[in-house]
Amino acid sequence: MLPGDSADNSTGPDGNQRPELAPIAALRPDFIWGVSTSSFQIEGATREDGRGPSVWDTRCQKGEIANHDTGDIACDHYHRYPEDIALMQRLGIQAYRFSVAWPRLLPQGRGTPNEPGLAFYDRLIDAILAAGIEPWLCLYHWDMPQALDDLGGWANRDSVAWFADYAALVADRYGDRVKRFATFNEASIFTLFRYGFDGVAGDIAGLDLLHRAIHHVNLAHGAAVDAVRERVPGSLIGAIHNYQTCRPSTPADAQAADACDAYWNRAFPDPQCLASYPSRLRAAMEPHMQAGDLARIQRPVDWFGLNHYGPTFVKTVPGSRLGFATGEKWTGIPLTPMGWPIVPDAFRDTLLTIAKNYDLPIYVLENGLGGYDKPDETGAVIDNDRIAYLRAYIGAMNDAASAGADIRGYFIWSLLDNFEWDSGYDVRFGLTYIDYPSQRRIPKASFHWYGNLIKAARRK
Numbered sequence: 001m002l003p004g005d006s007a008d009n010s011t012g013p014d015g016n017q018r019p020e021l022a023p024i025a026a027l028r029p030d031f032i033w034g035v036s037t038s039s040f041q042i043e044g045a046t047r048e049d050g051r052g053p054s055v056w057d058t059r060c061q062k063g064e065i066a067n068h069d070t071g072d073i074a075c076d077h078y079h080r081y082p083e084d085i086a087l088m089q090r091l092g093i094q095a096y097r098f099s100v101a102w103p104r105l106l107p108q109g110r111g112t113p114n115e116p117g118l119a120f121y122d123r124l125i126d127a128i129l130a131a132g133i134e135p136w137l138c139l140y141h142w143d144m145p146q147a148l149d150d151l152g153g154w155a156n157r158d159s160v161a162w163f164a165d166y167a168a169l170v171a172d173r174y175g176d177r178v179k180r181f182a183t184f185n186e187a188s189i190f191t192l193f194r195y196g197f198d199g200v201a202g203d204i205a206g207l208d209l210l211h212r213a214i215h216h217v218n219l220a221h222g223a224a225v226d227a228v229r230e231r232v233p234g235s236l237i238g239a240i241h242n243y244q245t246c247r248p249s250t251p252a253d254a255q256a257a258d259a260c261d262a263y264w265n266r267a268f269p270d271p272q273c274l275a276s277y278p279s280r281l282r283a284a285m286e287p288h289m290q291a292g293d294l295a296r297i298q299r300p301v302d303w304f305g306l307n308h309y310g311p312t313f314v315k316t317v318p319g320s321r322l323g324f325a326t327g328e329k330w331t332g333i334p335l336t337p338m339g340w341p342i343v344p345d346a347f348r349d350t351l352l353t354i355a356k357n358y359d360l361p362i363y364v365l366e367n368g369l370g371g372y373d374k375p376d377e378t379g380a381v382i383d384n385d386r387i388a389y390l391r392a393y394i395g396a397m398n399d400a401a402s403a404g405a406d407i408r409g410y411f412i413w414s415l416l417d418n419f420e421w422d423s424g425y426d427v428r429f430g431l432t433y434i435d436y437p438s439q440r441r442i443p444k445a446s447f448h449w450y451g452n453l454i455k456a457a458r459r460k
């Protein structure tokens with residue numbers, strides 16, 4: 001047994017009564033339980049087997065990450081994936097969401113494919129399937145090849161064709177074994193944080209880049225849906241959206257919260273599912289649109305992927321490019337250790353809003369708590385705060401299901417502690433603790449809790 005393991009189900013690894021499981025009675029009998037990860041956050045091996053640099057390697061090299069952390073080793077998943085798949089098996093998950101690193105397959109973003117990179121995902125997918133787990137493949141989790149960013153990245157309309165070709169390569173290579181495909185992870189986050197939040201007011205060219213990038217990512221989504229659908233019979237395709245209720249920090253920030261809602265929540269699902277941009281964005285998008293674009297974007301999808309953590313609080317920022325930014329949270333709201341608001345009711349409401357607006361089966365593809373976990377003197381990691389968070393959020397999801405939302409699966413972010421973007425390795429979201437110097441994996445109390453929940457759910 002590993003530290004933190006407990007053979008018996010009635011007590012937790014610390015000997016205390018095991019925290020009760022979450023209510024799940026309203027969930028479908030074929031509900032899918034899973035975990036999610038992404039390539040740059042776990043793989044490491046950034047210079048191995050011909051991989052090219054991504055925009056995140058560049059940011060790391062420039063020292064823009066906390067503690068000057070880099071993705072060079074991360075969780076060393078590139079070499080240790082069998083051990084990680086064994087963890088998934090112990091957890092009892094039915095599906096595993098991961099992403100493919102575009103610069104591993106196409107080091108320059110386009111051109112000749114890199115066979116060793118392609119072969120890595122062959123090995124990974126085969127091992128996931130051999131473990132009885134369904135692979136859910138996301139094409140893009142933020143690691144754009146640097147060579148393409150140098151050509152203007154998403155702000156260049158050619159990015160639509162680059163992405164479609166990459167999607168075709170992935171579909172041709174893995175479509176015999178993978179049927180679940182996601183195009184983009186959180187398009188609003190990587191576009192807003194790259195082109196939106198940092199700018200100043202009056203910078204028309206800067207704002208223009210944001211609107212171009214939004215439109216091109218939407219077109220790239222549509223093109224990738226077609227490329228995968230044509231090549232993979234029986235494929236089930238969707239996109240993964242970060243969708244949170246936008247709450248004004250003060251009553252005077254109501255306009256700012258509405259503007260944020262248009263960019264953060266609706267700029268991608270509205271055109272992709274409803275063939276229209278939110279009314280607030282229409283005039284800004286107009287100059288970048290060509291005849292037929294909305295039809296190219298709204299290609300039929302099979303499901304809606306939701307990543308949700310807590311509401312976004314928004315304030316008016318006069319002199320800024322967008323006129324708004326994330327703002328102070330209302331007092332009295334409980335926060336996770338990294339300061340994200342804990343509001344399960346907002347999760348329930350978001351699920352109901354999405355069900356009503358988009359009328360698609362919903363999969364929750366990320367939810368979880370970021371903290372500063374540490375092993376105790378016995379070597380166990382007792383993350384009761386994460387268990388309480390997950391229990392409350394799964395309960396809220398159950399409420400949304402009983403109120404009629406068609407929710408078909410729930411994936412925790414994340415299987416492992418990993419490279420948490422600008423925060424580097426400081427913040428930990430894993431069900432499994434990573435001791436980075438030794439790369440030892442220690443399942444946390446939440447790992448056992450989630451495993452027991454899955455067991456109970458599958459007995460239902």
Ligand code: FCB
Pocket residue numbers: 038041185186189242307366413420421429
């Ligand atoms: C989401 C990202 C994911 C992870 C979690 C905490 O926005 O998709 O990669 O960083 O937040």
